[in-house]
Amino acid sequence: MPSFIKIMDVKINNITLKKAVDKVNKFLNGKDTKVIYTPNTEVVMIAKDDDKLKTILNDGDLTIPDGIGLVYASKIKKRPLAERVTGYDLSVEMIKLANKKGYSLFLLGGEKGVAKRASERLKNIYPNLNIAGVHHGYFKGTHIGYKNHEDEKKVIEIINKSNADILFVGFGAPKQEKWIHENKDKLNCKVIIGNGGTIDVLAGKVKRAPKVYQKLGLEWLYRLIKEPWRIKRQMVLPLFMLHVLFSRKNIVK
Structure with a gap:
C-alpha cells in the first residue's frame, strides 16, 4: 500500500485513524513543529485552481x-x-x-466565547486534560488578509507563552491552512492541526451527524438537511466525481 496518493495533485496520506494517531504520538515526541491538514473534497477542488493552497497542503x-x-x-x-x-x-x-500523557492543548478559532465553552466541556470529560489557553478566531491576521498584523502577533505571543504542545486551528478552509503555513515557524507547538469546525462541535454549538450518517459517509447529506443553504457548496461533490471519472491524471500513486 503506497504511503500516499495524489488527488488532483494534492498529496493525501494513505493511512488509518490508528496509524495517524501513532504518527501524532511520534510528532509529540520530536523537537520540530509538525503540521496536519484535513482536506475534504471541497478543499481539494479549491486547491485544483489555487496553486498556493495546493503547495501548502503538499x-x-x-x-x-x-x-x-x-x-x-x-x-x-x-x-x-x-x-x-x-x-x-x-x-x-x-x-x-x-489527557493520558499530559500534553497541553490550545484552542484557536470560533466566535468569541466558543473556544472557552469547548475547553470547559472538555475538562468535564477529560479531568486530566491541560488546556493551555483559548482564543477566538475573530482577529486581524493572515487568514483574512492582514499578514503580520499586530493582532496576529499578539495571538502568536499568547500561544507561545502558554507552552502548548498541541494547537487546534479552526478557521475553516482555506483560511486555516494559509494561516498555519504562514505562522508555523513562529509557533513553539509540537503539533498544529487545521480542523475546521471541530471547536464548534466540542463547544456544543454545532451537532455532528448521527453515527448512521457517519458510517455511510453521508455527513454531507445530514448537514444539507439541517442547513439547506449549503446546497451551493455541496454541488462541488458531483463536479468532483465528474473530474475523477473523466480524467486519468486526477488520481495517481
Whole structure:
C-alpha cells in the first residue's frame, strides 16, 4: 500500500485513524513543529485552481482524507485509500492522548466565547486534560488578509507563552491552512492541526451527524438537511466525481 496518493495533485496520506494517531504520538515526541491538514473534497477542488493552497497542503507533515468523496474516488481509480480519517476524529484522539500523557492543548478559532465553552466541556470529560489557553478566531491576521498584523502577533505571543504542545486551528478552509503555513515557524507547538469546525462541535454549538450518517459517509447529506443553504457548496461533490471519472491524471500513486 503506497504511503500516499495524489488527488488532483494534492498529496493525501494513505493511512488509518490508528496509524495517524501513532504518527501524532511520534510528532509529540520530536523537537520540530509538525503540521496536519484535513482536506475534504471541497478543499481539494479549491486547491485544483489555487496553486498556493495546493503547495501548502503538499507541504504538510500529515494530510488526511477527511472527505468520503476522496475515498470513493480513490476506489473508482483502483488506488484505494485505507479509510476516511476525519479531522474531528483525529482531533478527539489527540485530546485523549493529551489527557493520558499530559500534553497541553490550545484552542484557536470560533466566535468569541466558543473556544472557552469547548475547553470547559472538555475538562468535564477529560479531568486530566491541560488546556493551555483559548482564543477566538475573530482577529486581524493572515487568514483574512492582514499578514503580520499586530493582532496576529499578539495571538502568536499568547500561544507561545502558554507552552502548548498541541494547537487546534479552526478557521475553516482555506483560511486555516494559509494561516498555519504562514505562522508555523513562529509557533513553539509540537503539533498544529487545521480542523475546521471541530471547536464548534466540542463547544456544543454545532451537532455532528448521527453515527448512521457517519458510517455511510453521508455527513454531507445530514448537514444539507439541517442547513439547506449549503446546497451551493455541496454541488462541488458531483463536479468532483465528474473530474475523477473523466480524467486519468486526477488520481495517481
